[in-house]
Amino acid sequence: MGFLLKMLAIPNDARLHPILAYLQEHLHENLKMPQLAAHFGFSVRNLSRLFNESGIRFSYYVNNLRIMRAIELFADGGRTMQQIAYEVGFATPNHFNRVFRQITGVSPNAFVKND
Secondary structure (H helix, E strand, C coil): CHHHHHHHCCCCCCCHHHHHHHHHHCCCCCCCHHHHHHHHCCCHHHHHHHHHHCCCCHHHHHHHHHHHHHHHHHHHCCCCHHHHHHHCCCCCHHHHHHHHHHHHCCCHHHHHHHC
16 A cells, blocks of 8 residues: 555644544545634645645545555455545545545456455
């Protein structure tokens, strides 16, 4: 899983720590920058700048967290690919498959078979 390791870097700015923890806990929700900014008392512009200055692209980070969680759920077994896609916050299984392939280089089915 080396493809995911680079996104696990801890940001320099401590203000991001609770935000990143929140993202991890709320992956199943429709996470958007405006709601996140409001929840933590930032303007969208300031929160966006905070992410950028830490070298984190918001949507990329969220998608990586979702894919890591999906991989954990694959290992647990007992769920269909569709159930996992919804559980980690993707609106459609097709979007999940596309993002999974972008991040890992393989489809979710191929990943599970090779595991």
